[in-house]
Structures are given as structure tokens and as C-alpha cells.
Amino acid sequence: MSRLIGPYTADPCPRCFTEEVRHGAPVSAAGRDAVRHLCRTCAHTWLRPVETDIDVHDTVRADLPDRTLYGTAWQVEDDRVLVRGSGGEFLVWVERWRILVY
Template sequence: MSRTVGARTADPCPRCFLEAARPGKPMTVEGRDVVGYVCDHCANAWTRPVEGDVEVYDTVRVDLADATLYGTVWQVEAGRVQVRSTGGERLLWVERWRVIVY
């Protein structure tokens, strides 16, 4: 399972497999909303699509600037999602591009 490594993304680089990728940034590529990543180790760049089918009660991972949150979707709006952390002690709104459905 993915994990947080300091100020890095929870997933390793698909080229070198080191957990040295910077947090993603939202962007548009060929008319699609994606999240772009860059590896600090090998400079590989890659993207993933922004989740479009997020629904209430989905299990998700949220890549925050300083941590990775795992939890359940509580509410969904056009550009943001409310997530309750796995332990239930945290409930917050995050931008949709930060959410990855598990």
C-alpha cells in the first residue's frame, strides 16, 4: 500500500521505483484534467487522470501537501470532495484532483 514519505507523493516513480516524486500539480493535457508528477531522482515526468467518478462511501487516498490521508468520501461537489479519515477523527474538504479512488 502507498505511504507518505515526508513532502513526497505516496507512490514511487514508475521508472526508477524510488519514492522521490514531488506532490502532483493539476494541469490540462490534450483537453483532459490530469495531475502531473516529477521524480526528484531520475527527472521522469508522468500524469494520472483526475478521478471523475468519485461517489459517496468510496474508499480514497488524498494526497495533501504535507501528508497522505486515507478515508471515506462523505460528500461530493463539482470541484471538491469531503473525506472522513479512516479513524474518523478528521473530516475535511479537498480539491477533487487530490483524490485517488481505491
């Protein structure tokens, strides 16, 4: 289960379950776009597929370099998503690989 740490969301490692803020890096694997993550505790690496099935009004999480945002997909393009915060508190374009659908 993920939890908030300051302005970020920490995710557990699937091997050792250590919770840490992991931004990942975009990669291509087997012809698909993915995000590569690394656990600094046990050195385990894993891939998360880039979300391809994002629809307008989906609830999403955006892992940005300076914070984690939760909101609604307001507009979806091939390589980016416009994320709107609840009550319209923010409207931000985010690269698709940084988005997780909730």
C-alpha cells in the same frame, strides 16, 4: 507499492521505481484534467488523470501539502470532495485533483 513516510505516502516512479513523496500539480492535457508528477531522481514526468468517478462511500487517499489522509468520500462536488476519517476522526474538504480512489 506505496508506503508511508512520516505523515505522507510515497509513490514509486514508473521508470526508475524510486519511492518519493510526490504532490504533483494540476494541469490540463488533451482536454482532460490531470496531475503532473516529476521524479527528481531520473527526471521522468508523467500524468495521472483526475478521478472523475468518485462516489459517496468510496475509500480514498488525499495527498495534502502537509500530510496524506485516508478515509471515505462523504460528499462529492464538481471540484472537491469531503473526506471523512475512520470513526469520524476528521472531516475535510479536499480539491478533487488531490484525491485517489482505492
